[in-house]
Amino acid sequence: HAVNTDLYTKAEEFIRLFYYEQQLSGVEDRLDEIRQSIDEEGTYTHTSTELEFGAKVAWRNSNRCIGRLFWDTLRVFDARHLDTPEAMRDALYDHIDYATNGGRIRSTITIFKPETEEHQVRLWNHQLIRYAGYEENGTVTGDPASVGFTKRCQQLGWQGEGTAYDILPLVIEADHEQPQWFEIPQEKILEVPLRHPDFDWFKDLKLKWYAVPIISDMRLEIGGLNYTAAPFNGWYMETEIGARNLADEFRYDLLPAVAEAMGLDTRRNASLWKDRALIELNQAVLHSYQTDGVNIVDHHTAAKQFQRFEQKENKCGRQATGDWTWLIPPVSPAATHIFHSSYENRMDSPNYFYQTPAYE
Numbered sequence: 001h002a003v004n005t006d007l008y009t010k011a012e013e014f015i016r017l018f019y020y021e022q023q024l025s026g027v028e029d030r031l032d033e034i035r036q037s038i039d040e041e042g043t044y045t046h047t048s049t050e051l052e053f054g055a056k057v058a059w060r061n062s063n064r065c066i067g068r069l070f071w072d073t074l075r076v077f078d079a080r081h082l083d084t085p086e087a088m089r090d091a092l093y094d095h096i097d098y099a100t101n102g103g104r105i106r107s108t109i110t111i112f113k114p115e116t117e118e119h120q121v122r123l124w125n126h127q128l129i130r131y132a133g134y135e136e137n138g139t140v141t142g143d144p145a146s147v148g149f150t151k152r153c154q155q156l157g158w159q160g161e162g163t164a165y166d167i168l169p170l171v172i173e174a175d176h177e178q179p180q181w182f183e184i185p186q187e188k189i190l191e192v193p194l195r196h197p198d199f200d201w202f203k204d205l206k207l208k209w210y211a212v213p214i215i216s217d218m219r220l221e222i223g224g225l226n227y228t229a230a231p232f233n234g235w236y237m238e239t240e241i242g243a244r245n246l247a248d249e250f251r252y253d254l255l256p257a258v259a260e261a262m263g264l265d266t267r268r269n270a271s272l273w274k275d276r277a278l279i280e281l282n283q284a285v286l287h288s289y290q291t292d293g294v295n296i297v298d299h300h301t302a303a304k305q306f307q308r309f310e311q312k313e314n315k316c317g318r319q320a321t322g323d324w325t326w327l328i329p330p331v332s333p334a335a336t337h338i339f340h341s342s343y344e345n346r347m348d349s350p351n352y353f354y355q356t357p358a359y360e
């Protein structure tokens with residue numbers, strides 16, 4: 001019926017892409033196998049090499065990602081055989097250790113079993129490592145973006161210390177059963193205390209951020225199969241921390257504090273105090289991560305790398321798709337070639353997609 005035909009059509013498109021790009025023979029035999037599996041069981045199973053190729057090409061197709069030059073270096077861990085929350089927890093611990101690698105961050109994805117009519121695995125975390133947010137009569141301690149998830153974790157029985165930098169627990173929901181939460185051992189969390197190369201007072205703000213961003217709430221679609229739990233990490237671009245996470249009014253809202261400490265006139269927009277504070281905050285992020293040997297990329301270097309990705313795609317007979325509104329960095333966008341370029345925002349498959357929140 002319609003759904004299965006739809007599944008076979010998507011499977012065929014992916015398999016033909018895989019055999020073409022990897023210059024493999026025997027595609028018709030593989031397609032017969034898949035068609036039989038779908039007819040008999042309503043689904044099919046990717047080989048490990050198909051899975052790895054799918055995850056890499058999904059990154060290559062991620063229109064909002066400026067970091068795609070390195071799409072082919074992704075390390076793929078196949079965790080489809082894991083069946084218990086404890087086993088999945090251990091795989092997530094291993095992912096954090098492998099990806100962190102003492103600061104020499106390795107781009108990694110761990111892929112749990114795809115959803116079927118009977119089961120679905122979901123990670124409730126937006127990122128495996130993230131700070132809690134506690135709302136007390138109008139003021140927030142920690143990350144305002146985490147207030148909702150923090151409340152859910154408390155309802156599940158988790159208790160944080162109430163600081164601005166509490167690491168949230170892993171929350172794993174398997175097969176529509178009661179979600180289970182697990183603390184991440186502190187020694188697995190690499191963090192960077194923020195200091196400025198020229199302003200000695202900067203360290204007195206007592207700011208820090210975590211080393212490795214690991215997105216855990218997106219759906220990886222490959223050949224019609226949905227991997228609803230497939231956490232992936234790269235390294236940060238400094239503006240994500242210095243121009244958004246620590247700067248947005250609805251996040252840590254630190255521009256006034258930095259500007260005051262710089263002695264800027266924060267009463268007049270035209271003093272450009274926000275812009276001067278932004279540059280120094282981003283400079284502190286870059287300086288701190290680089291000094292501690294934790295991978296990070298500045299937005300100019302990242303744009304250059306993206307330009308090389310575009311050129312490399314053209315050499316392979318492809319044209320890089322992109323979402324211009326996300327690809328331009330939030331600091332000095334017009335100082336990059338991206339601002340002066342245009343991109344088709346076509347969603348090719350395999351790809352990473354948003355999914356309905358696992359909790360509300």
Ligand code: HEM
Nearest residue numbers: 059062064065066067107108232233234235236237297352
């Ligand atoms: C290796 C270093 C990487 C860097 C520096 C990088 C950089 C970025 C940045 C700055 C964004 C925009 C995020 C935002 O504005 O909130 C982004 C988006 C994205 N990246 Fe990358 N990325 C990297 C690796 C990866 C990897 C390994 C994957 C997946 C395998 C990936 C998939 C994506 C996706 C799906 C988005 C869009 C997320 C959304 O729509 O919310 N990136 N990337």
Ligand SMILES: N/C(=N/c1cccc(CO[C@@H]2CCNC2)c1)c1cccs1
Nearest residue numbers: 067213214215232233234235236237240
């Ligand atoms: N540097 C990164 N940045 C991000 C990549 C994807 C998503 C995000 C966070 O997106 C949130 C949702 C919309 N803005 C914030 C950040 C990476 C995380 C995982 C691999 S690379």
